[in-house]
Amino acid sequence: MQTAQSPFWSDPVWPDLLGRFAWSDLPFVRAWQDPTLSEVIGAGAGLLVIVGAVAVAALLTRYRLWGRLWSEWLTSLDHKKIGIMYIVLALVMLARALTEAVLMRMQQASAIGHPGIVSSDHFAQLFSTHGSIMIFFMAMPFITGLINYVMPLQIGARDMAFPWANSVALWLTGGGAILMMASLVIGRFSTGGWSGYPPYTGLAFSPDVGPDYWIWAVTVGSIGSTLAGINIACTIVMLRAPGMAYMRMPLFCWTSLCTAILMVFAMPPLTVATALLALDRYLGFHFFTNDLGGNMMNYANLFWLFGHPEVYILILPAFGIYSEVVATFSSKELYGYASLVMATMAIAVLSFTVWVHHFFTMGQSAALNAVFGIATMTIGVPTGVKLYDWIWTMFRGEVRFSVPMLYALAFMVTFVIGGFTGIILAIPPLDYVFHNTLFLVAHFHNMLIPGLLYALLAGYTFWFPKAFGFRLDEFWGRISCGCWIAGFYLAFMPLYVLGASGMARRSAEILQPDFRPWLYVAGAGALVLFAALVALVVQLVVSIRARDATCVFAGDPWDGRGLEWATSSPPPDYNFAVIPEVDARDAFYAGKRHGGWYAHRTPYTAIEMPRGSMTGPLIGLAATATSFGLIWHMWWLAALSLETLILVVVVRSFVRGTHRVVPAREVAAIEHRWHAARAAATPTPRALELTTANSGRADIPA
Numbered sequence: 001m002q003t004a005q006s007p008f009w010s011d012p013v014w015p016d017l018l019g020r021f022a023w024s025d026l027p028f029v030r031a032w033q034d035p036t037l038s039e040v041i042g043a044g045a046g047l048l049v050i051v052g053a054v055a056v057a058a059l060l061t062r063y064r065l066w067g068r069l070w071s072e073w074l075t076s077l078d079h080k081k082i083g084i085m086y087i088v089l090a091l092v093m094l095a096r097a098l099t100e101a102v103l104m105r106m107q108q109a110s111a112i113g114h115p116g117i118v119s120s121d122h123f124a125q126l127f128s129t130h131g132s133i134m135i136f137f138m139a140m141p142f143i144t145g146l147i148n149y150v151m152p153l154q155i156g157a158r159d160m161a162f163p164w165a166n167s168v169a170l171w172l173t174g175g176g177a178i179l180m181m182a183s184l185v186i187g188r189f190s191t192g193g194w195s196g197y198p199p200y201t202g203l204a205f206s207p208d209v210g211p212d213y214w215i216w217a218v219t220v221g222s223i224g225s226t227l228a229g230i231n232i233a234c235t236i237v238m239l240r241a242p243g244m245a246y247m248r249m250p251l252f253c254w255t256s257l258c259t260a261i262l263m264v265f266a267m268p269p270l271t272v273a274t275a276l277l278a279l280d281r282y283l284g285f286h287f288f289t290n291d292l293g294g295n296m297m298n299y300a301n302l303f304w305l306f307g308h309p310e311v312y313i314l315i316l317p318a319f320g321i322y323s324e325v326v327a328t329f330s331s332k333e334l335y336g337y338a339s340l341v342m343a344t345m346a347i348a349v350l351s352f353t354v355w356v357h358h359f360f361t362m363g364q365s366a367a368l369n370a371v372f373g374i375a376t377m378t379i380g381v382p383t384g385v386k387l388y389d390w391i392w393t394m395f396r397g398e399v400r401f402s403v404p405m406l407y408a409l410a411f412m413v414t415f416v417i418g419g420f421t422g423i424i425l426a427i428p429p430l431d432y433v434f435h436n437t438l439f440l441v442a443h444f445h446n447m448l449i450p451g452l453l454y455a456l457l458a459g460y461t462f463w464f465p466k467a468f469g470f471r472l473d474e475f476w477g478r479i480s481c482g483c484w485i486a487g488f489y490l491a492f493m494p495l496y497v498l499g500a501s502g503m504a505r506r507s508a509e510i511l512q513p514d515f516r517p518w519l520y521v522a523g524a525g526a527l528v529l530f531a532a533l534v535a536l537v538v539q540l541v542v543s544i545r546a547r548d549a550t551c552v553f554a555g556d557p558w559d560g561r562g563l564e565w566a567t568s569s570p571p572p573d574y575n576f577a578v579i580p581e582v583d584a585r586d587a588f589y590a591g592k593r594h595g596g597w598y599a600h601r602t603p604y605t606a607i608e609m610p611r612g613s614m615t616g617p618l619i620g621l622a623a624t625a626t627s628f629g630l631i632w633h634m635w636w637l638a639a640l641s642l643e644t645l646i647l648v649v650v651v652r653s654f655v656r657g658t659h660r661v662v663p664a665r666e667v668a669a670i671e672h673r674w675h676a677a678r679a680a681a682t683p684t685p686r687a688l689e690l691t692t693a694n695s696g697r698a699d700i701p702a
Contacts, residue, residue, distance in 0.1 A: 019633035020209070025187045038118040041103070046185045075612040077163035078573055079148050082170050084467060086145025087460070089174055090138050096181075097133040098533055100126045102526045105491065109523035111509045112516050123508040124191035125210070129180065131194025132214060135310065136221045137177045139448070142456045143317045144173070144228050147256045150463055151232065153564035153571065154250045156241025156580045161234040163610040164658070165227050171620025172224030178624050179217040179631075183210075187631070190214040193506070195307070196277065198288040198299055203281045209631050211281065216627035219274045222267045229263025232256055241563070243582035247341070250562045251334060254341050255320030258348040259313050265352075266309035273302035282630070297362065304355035312351040314448070316344060318455030319386055322408050325458050326390045328558050329405040330397030331686065333586060336389035343382035350379040360431045369428040376426035380419055387412060400686055402558075403477035407458035410485045411450045418446030421496070439499025442492045449488050457484065457536075465557050465696070469569045470547040474690050476539035483532030490525025494518035552696030554681040555674070557689060559698035561589040566597065568674040569696060574607045574662055577671045592700050598678065604667040611660045615652045619645055 010024045023029045031043035060066050073081055104126050107116045118126070152160060160166045183189040190210035192201040196218075201211040236257045240249070249257075277299065279285040286292035288299045327334040334340065356364065356372040390412065399405065421443045425431050434440060457480075465471045498518050503510070510519065543550065555569045563580055564571075566588045584590055591597030622645035629638030683699035 017634070017636075019629075019635070021186070021632055025209075027185070036119070038122045041118060042122060042184075049181055049184050070614075071612065074617050075167075075614045077159070077167050077610040077612055077616075079152050079160045079163065079166060080467065080571065082166050083145040083147075083149030085170060086141045086148060086173070089177055090142035090145060090456075093133050093137040093141070093177055093180070095533060097130050097138055098530060100130040100133075102530050104130065105519075105523045105526035107508065108510060109519045112513055112519065113511060114509070116509060118508075120508040121188075121191060124193075124506070125189045127506055128190045128193050128210075128214065129183070132218065133177075133180055134448075135194060135314075136218055137173070137180060139314050139452055139456075140221070140225055141173055141177075143259070143314060144169075144225070144232075146321070146456070146459050146463070147232055147259070147317060148228075149467060150459075150564055151253055151256050152235060152239070153466075153567070153575055154253050154562045155236060155239060155244055156563050156576060156582065157235060157239040158575050158579075158607070159610060160231050161238055162231050164613060164616065164652070166231055167613065167616030168619050169224040169227035169231065171616045172227070172623055173221050175620045175624035175627070176217040176219075176221030176224070179213055179220070179627055182628065183213045187213065195303055196274070197303075198277060198280065198296055199290070201277065202289065211277075212631040215274045215278050215281075216631060219271060219278075220623050220627055222271045222274070225263055226267040226271070229260040229267065232260035233264065236260070241580050241582050243587075247338070248582055248585045248587070250320075251323035251337070251340055251344075252317070252320035252562075254344050255316040255318075255323075258344050259316045262309045262313045262316075262348055262351065266306045266313065269302045270306035273299055273306070276302075278630075297359075300359050300362065301355070304358045305352075307358060308355040309351045311447070312347055314452050316347065318452050319344065321455040321459040321462070322390060322411060323386075324562065325404045325408050325462055326393050328462075328561055329400045329402055329408075330394045331400075331559070332393055332397040334389070335392040335395075336385070337585065339385055340389050343385040346382040347379060350375065350382075354379060357426060357431070360428045361435045366428070373426050373428050377423055380423065383419065387416065398686065400689070402461075402690060403472075403474065403481055404458040404462040406478070406481050407454040407461075407484075410481075411454045414446065414450035414485075414488065418443060418450065421446060434499060436505055437499035438495040438503050438505050441505050442495035442499060445488075445492045445495075449484075449492070454484065457481070462558070463564070465552045466555075466564055466569050466571070468547075469551060469553050470543065471550040471552055471557060471694065473539050473543045473546065473550075476535055476542055480532050480535035480539055483528050483535055487525050487528030487530075487532055490528055491522050492525070494522045494525075498522075549692045550694070552694060553674070554678040554696030556592075556698045557684075557694050557696050559589075559592075559686065559689075559700075561586045563588050568677070572667075572670050574609055574667070577604055577607070577667050578602055592698075598675070604664045604671060606664045607662045607667055608659050609662060611658055613652070613655075613658070615648050615655075618648045622648060 010022050012018070012020055012022050024033070027039070027043040027046040031039040060069060073085065076082065103118065104123065107118050107123055107126075110116045116123075148160070148166065152158070180189075187209040190196065190201060190206070190213060192206065192211060192214065196211065196214050199205060201214070236249070236253055246254075276285070276287045280287055280289070280294075286294040288294045288296045290296055323334055323340065353375040354372055356368065357376045360369050360373075390408070401409075421439070425434060425440065425443055461472055461477055495518075498515055499505075501515070503512070503515055552569050555567055555571075556565045557569070558565070563582075566580065567575060580587070588597060622641045625641035626638050626645060629635065629641060678697055681695040681697035682693070683697050684694045685699040688694060689698070
């Protein structure tokens with residue numbers, strides 16, 4: 001019954017059908033009832049999601065692309081298309097997370113002795129969604145997408161070991177991202193940060209839907225990442241081309257393998273932690289309630305058993321990307337290959353020995369802190385080995401300052417600064433001083449933006465011609481690169497000063513006026529970073545319009561070293577008409593110079609490839625609907641969706657004819673077309689590879 005304390009818009013609407021949904025859960029209703037700037041911004045964000053979805057649907061309908069999108073992309077089991085879809089998802093989520101980062105910087109710059117532009121609760125949602133999206137739904141999909149696209153080509157395989165599971169992993173990740181976006185339109189997101197620490201995220205302190213959105217989005221996404229890790233590891237172990245021994249694999253494949261192993265062992269602790277937290281909230285368990293027999297530190301240990309290996313899940317593939325970029329654009333064999341492999345494996349092992357440094361201040365003994373502090377410093381040694389190897393690779397090489405190489409050079413300088421600050425935080429007494437200050441925020445952004453984001457953008461630019469058959473615009477690429485670099489320094493270097501001066505992280509309002517100049521500089525840096533994203537979009541649009549002039553169908557625009565450049569751009573569905581035989585590291589690079597790589601001809605045979613399946617999207621949508629029902633206590637929806645998910649899996653197990661055959665005649669036609677285009681292309685010297693003269697056939701110096 002409606003009361004004076006309970007206005008009608010706060011009462012549940014049809015609770016038997018809609019669970020705990022009330023009209024006040026819509027941001028538009030909240031903005032109408034309380035038209036503050038904070039609520040208007042929230043309503044605008046929700047409206048943007050709705051308008052964006054409607055606009056995409058309208059365009060697909062207008063150009064009659066629904067059928068093609070469904071049959072050629074959404075249901076595809078082709079690792080290349082799945083990789084592209086992962087990256088598209090990551091770029092969409094990057095746009096949201098970066099916008100939230102700009103809003104946070106604007107809030108702090110305007111909230112010096114003043115409430116600012118958003119409420120404290122809204123600000124807490126912003127840093128929770130920003131961190132969760134950047135880690136789980138931007139970085140992880142981007143990395144997984146690049147591995148999906150490039151790694152099978154580099155090892156001479158035709159697809160992933162488990163193509164269907166690859167599709168399921170993509171759609172589970174997409175389902176988690178949908179839940180993140182849904183929280184803008186209905187309800188609110190968690191205010192408990194990206195780590196979701198109880199007891200704050202428990203039912204007693206956060207009874208709303210926010211923590212549930214976080215729990216189920218992360219859980220669904222983490223299951224998808226676990227499946228992806230198993231698939232990547234099995235593909236590298238089982239499907240390498242004949243002759244490709246482990247010590248002949250490209251560095252990107254080595255880092256992908258170590259990353260996959262980390263995903264297999266690090267993601268389950270996260271899934272267990274979120275599942276136990278869900279049991280606390282839904283069924284009254286008390287795993288993490290200290291006064292009722294639980295222990296919050298169990299959650300902290302489980303979360304960071306995932307959380308610190310997660311750092312290396314992200315950074316190791318980035319190191320692999322830099323290895324490919326530096327070797328290619330230095331025109332030299334990668335220096336210290338064996339040491340780079342050993343350093344990669346050492347980092348993967350050591351990543352499981354440092355998690356306690358995330359809670360040095362939580363009461364464990366000084367001796368234990370010392371052990372984990374030493375382990376944290378030790379992990380910097382193999383990282384340093386990598387930096388020296390990249391520098392020696394460039395030494396006396398023919399370095400070409402392309403956009404990917406500019407990102408690599410910026411990374412080397414900036415990452416070292418972040419590493420030094422990491423050593424500071426690895427010393428427990430100093431960590432006590434800097435813990436929960438902006439110094440920590442500056443440090444991990446110093447590692448993740450140059451270490452990870454620059455690598456993702458370098459890989460995106462480097463392999464874009466392989467995926468789409470034309471190069472990205474160099475001018476706008478340089479503008480975007482310059483903005484990412486300048487924006488990072490402006491946005492995060494001031495945070496070191498503010499953190500050392502005692503400013504706490506996650507502060508919605510600042511009471512110390514001396515912080516004003518630094519916060520203004522950081523706010524300007526955030527705007528420059530946003531300009532970098534805009535330039536990235538402009539680069540893509542300009543490149544698509546000029547794609548005929550920058551076509552590289554011949555397949556080798558950079559004088560590449562790996563097998564991915566030994567096919568047309570884009571590659572055919574089957575990647576290789578004949579599985580290549582590898583007799584050395586950088587076999588393609590050497591084969592071009594000996595004149596024998598392209599001369600090989602053989603009668604083509606039919607090729608068997610996996611057939612597309614709608615079950616991947618259906619499983620992802622069913623998992624999303626199940627999670628949404630659990631979030632809103634729509635028990636009928638949760639039960640029905642879970643039953644649908646199980647039914648789809650069972651039905652899939654009975655499906656026969658899961659493969660299709662590409663006839664030998666079709667294979668021959670595709671290959672002859674590529675060889676003819678390559679023969680007609682003019683060899684491009686390295687000095688002209690960034691111009692329209694580059695048609696995808698690199699000139700081989702005598």
